Every structure is written in C-alpha cells, then in structure tokens.
Amino acid sequence: MRFIETWTSATLLATRDLTPGIREFLLRPDGFAGAPYPVGSHIDVGVTIAGQPERRSYSLVGEVDPQGYRIAVRRAPDSRGGSHYMWSLAPAARLSITLPASLVQLDWTRRQFCLIAGGIGITPIVGAAQALARRDAGVTLHYAVRARSDAAYLDVLEDLLGDRLIVHAGDEGSRLDLDSVFAALPPETMTLFCGPMRMLDAARRAWEASGRPMPDLRYETFGSSGLLPTEAFRVRLKGEGIEFVVPRDRSLLDVLNEAGHEVMSDCRRGECGVCALDVVGVDGEIDHRDVFFSDHQKQESRKICACVSRARGTITVDTLHRADAL
Ligand code: FES
Incomplete structure (x- = not known):
C-alpha cells in the first residue's frame, strides 16, 4: 500500500x-x-x-x-x-x-491563493480558508451552488472572509466564470479546487488556457461524481467467457475482487492509477471518474480505473494485463 x-x-x-x-x-x-x-x-x-x-x-x-x-x-x-x-x-x-x-499539498510560501468549491466540495475548502486567513494570506473563495439554500457553512465563511467570499448561486442568476476568475488572478496565485468531475474538467481547461503552471492548480474530487448517471453496467473478462454485472452501489474493483480476480488497488479514489485495467472493448460508454488519466487518455478509453470509473452498457477488460500507469 x-x-x-x-x-x-x-x-x-x-x-x-x-x-x-x-x-x-x-x-x-x-x-x-x-x-x-x-x-x-x-x-x-x-x-x-x-x-x-x-x-x-x-x-x-x-x-x-x-x-x-x-x-x-x-x-x-x-x-x-x-x-x-x-x-x-x-x-x-x-x-x-x-x-x-491529506493528498493536497499547498505551497504556503505563496502570498495569493484562490479557493474554488462546487457544492459539497466546500468541505475541504473550509479548513483551507481558515488556515489561509490565520496566515493573513491573500485569499478569495468562489463558492458555486445551485441555490443559496444549498450552500453549507456560509456563516463560517462569511465571518472568515467577508467580501472575499463570492457565492455563485444558480437561483440568483450568478454563474461561476472560471475563465474570467483565472484571468484576473495575480501572478503566482495558487488555486485549490474541490468540486464535481465536470467542474474540475472545466477548471483544468480554463487553468491551462490561462497559461498558468498546471502544478499551481491543486484539486480534490469526490470519487462518486461522474458525467453519466450511476447505473448498473456489465463487464466481460477477455478470454475467459465470463460476464459480471456491476450494480449501481458497487464498484468494478469490488465486483472483480469478490469474484477472485485480485485487482490491485491503493487510493481507491481515482488518484493513483494502481487499479487501472486494460479495456479491450466498449459496447456503450465509459464514464471516467478518475483524476489520474489525462483528457486524451480518457477519450481513448484504453484503460479504466476500476475503483471509481463506471460505464453504460458493456465493457470488456483484460485483468491480466494491467495498465502500466502512464
Ligand atoms: S486505486 Fe488508486 S486510482 Fe484506483
């Protein structure tokens, strides 16, 4: 481990x-x-x-x-x-x-920080805001929610940050424009993001487009958030003539391990790639929920992180030829 x-x-x-x-x-x-x-x-x-x-x-x-x-x-x-x-x-x-x-490492020598939270992604951000406010660092928090009534910890954050807390509530017509936010940041700002996968993809694209160093964007995700609804799917094992159903409340990793296929794992959060399997067929669509593979690798769908990623339809994987990380 x-x-x-x-x-x-x-x-x-x-x-x-x-x-x-x-x-x-x-x-x-x-x-x-x-x-x-x-x-x-x-x-x-x-x-x-x-x-x-x-x-x-x-x-x-x-x-x-x-x-x-x-x-x-x-x-x-x-x-x-x-x-x-x-x-x-x-x-x-x-x-x-x-x-x-903690898998998040912030460079505490920076003077400027930007915090971005989407929905329940506010949970790790609260402690970051407290730590940065205590250090008297320059910090702004953008908090995106569907409705203001969905925003947890608003009272704590308002006390802590005052007008450096910017709530983007969908029901108030306020939308978080990541391109504009990143364009306006001072140089050498370090950003910490936590939100759903779709929002993280947008943040990574906007950050890259802003020309800032990718290591200056740090992020946390939640493993259950994907682009497709969570539903049961089927997995076939290459060359073994076996097919399993992965129920909506189980992971591909769980199902294969319970069937005795001993897929290795480590973080179980879609971050390390240890559980990656070769995909040899897709009859449907893979919902990549990891943050390990690049956008390009996800588009290719030649590998899947069994701990968090899911699918619609049926996929065929090769459990014997585990992906070689990158
Ligand atoms: S165990 Fe780390 S990505 Fe699956």
Missing part, C-alpha cells in the same frame, strides 16, 4: 443538518487527542452497503476541533449507497474510521 492506513473505532457524537440535503457528522475516535491534521485531510469511514462492508472517503471540515472530526455528507439520490448509510446513522452509533491523511 502506498498510504499507510490505521483504522480505529469511533463514536458518532452528533449530527446537524446544514442544509436540507447536507448533514454534518461529528465523530470522536476512541482515545481522541485532538492532534492537528494537514489542510485537505480526509478520513475513510467503514459503511455497509447492500449488506457488504465498504468504505467511503470524506474530507474533514475545518481545522482541528477538540471534540472530534467533522465531516459533511450530501444526501445524494445518485449515491452508490454511502450517503444513504451515513444518513441512516443516529448519535451514539459506532463506526470504523481511518486516521486523517
């Missing part, structure tokens, strides 16, 4: 509805000492979906809290089951969680 994981037991201390569709969960691990964690940290939570043990990653909200870890979960009709499970929990529930880990 690339990431060292430590699982621990935790108690759900409290829940709080932030918006009609977003609920905050306060989790306290056994023996919690309140150690600080880096900006952009997430924890994995053990969930039960269709009677099967699974895991879901959630960003920690805000900087360290003496009471425990805060996560926020959007009740997603398109969910593969994780949000449904989380919303079924009541205070005092016992859970298994991992200790915080």
Whole structure:
C-alpha cells in the first residue's frame, strides 16, 4: 500500500443538518487527542452497503476541533449507497474510521491563493480558508451552488472572509466564470479546487488556457461524481467467457475482487492509477471518474480505473494485463 492506513473505532457524537440535503457528522475516535491534521485531510469511514462492508472517503471540515472530526455528507439520490448509510446513522452509533491523511499539498510560501468549491466540495475548502486567513494570506473563495439554500457553512465563511467570499448561486442568476476568475488572478496565485468531475474538467481547461503552471492548480474530487448517471453496467473478462454485472452501489474493483480476480488497488479514489485495467472493448460508454488519466487518455478509453470509473452498457477488460500507469 502506498498510504499507510490505521483504522480505529469511533463514536458518532452528533449530527446537524446544514442544509436540507447536507448533514454534518461529528465523530470522536476512541482515545481522541485532538492532534492537528494537514489542510485537505480526509478520513475513510467503514459503511455497509447492500449488506457488504465498504468504505467511503470524506474530507474533514475545518481545522482541528477538540471534540472530534467533522465531516459533511450530501444526501445524494445518485449515491452508490454511502450517503444513504451515513444518513441512516443516529448519535451514539459506532463506526470504523481511518486516521486523517491529506493528498493536497499547498505551497504556503505563496502570498495569493484562490479557493474554488462546487457544492459539497466546500468541505475541504473550509479548513483551507481558515488556515489561509490565520496566515493573513491573500485569499478569495468562489463558492458555486445551485441555490443559496444549498450552500453549507456560509456563516463560517462569511465571518472568515467577508467580501472575499463570492457565492455563485444558480437561483440568483450568478454563474461561476472560471475563465474570467483565472484571468484576473495575480501572478503566482495558487488555486485549490474541490468540486464535481465536470467542474474540475472545466477548471483544468480554463487553468491551462490561462497559461498558468498546471502544478499551481491543486484539486480534490469526490470519487462518486461522474458525467453519466450511476447505473448498473456489465463487464466481460477477455478470454475467459465470463460476464459480471456491476450494480449501481458497487464498484468494478469490488465486483472483480469478490469474484477472485485480485485487482490491485491503493487510493481507491481515482488518484493513483494502481487499479487501472486494460479495456479491450466498449459496447456503450465509459464514464471516467478518475483524476489520474489525462483528457486524451480518457477519450481513448484504453484503460479504466476500476475503483471509481463506471460505464453504460458493456465493457470488456483484460485483468491480466494491467495498465502500466502512464
Ligand atoms: S486505486 Fe488508486 S486510482 Fe484506483
């Protein structure tokens, strides 16, 4: 494993509805000492979906809290089951969680930062905004939501950032124009983005078009967001005459591993590429939900990240010839 994981037991201390569709969960691990964690940290939570043990990653909200870890979960009709499970929990529930880990690295020597959040993507951004405000860095947050009533943590962010918080609420006719935002940034601005895949694709294109160095755009995504609706699809194994159904609440990786095909994995968030499989046929369409492959590689669809990516129709993969990263 690339990431060292430590699982621990935790108690759900409290829940709080932030918006009609977003609920905050306060989790306290056994023996919690309140150690600080880096900006952009997430924890994995053990969930039960269709009677099967699974895991879901959630960003920690805000900087360290003496009471425990805060996560926020959007009740997603398109969910593969994780949000449904989380919303079924009541205070005092016992859970298994991992200790915080962060894949986001910010260059703290910069003086100018731009934060961009789409919907529930605000969760890792809250802690970043707190850390940057504390450092007195130049920071602006663009927060895109369908409706202002969908925007979680507005009160916290307004207190923190004042007029440096810009809410783009669809119901108010305000649309986030990434080209304009990036064009207006001072040189050497570092941007941290978290939002759905379609928005990330747009952000990457706009950032590239602005001529800024790609490493200056850092991002977090949520593995369940794709371009197509989450639905069951079929997978055939090359040369084996076997076909499986990947239900809407299971991943391709889960289904193949449960069938004994031992597909390797690491991050399970579409970031490392370890689970990539060769695709030898597509009768339908692949919904690439990873951030590992380039746009060009996704268009070619010769490989698929089994942990997060899905399909419509039937795909044929070769589990014996695993992709060689890039
Ligand atoms: S396990 Fe890392 S991309 Fe799938």
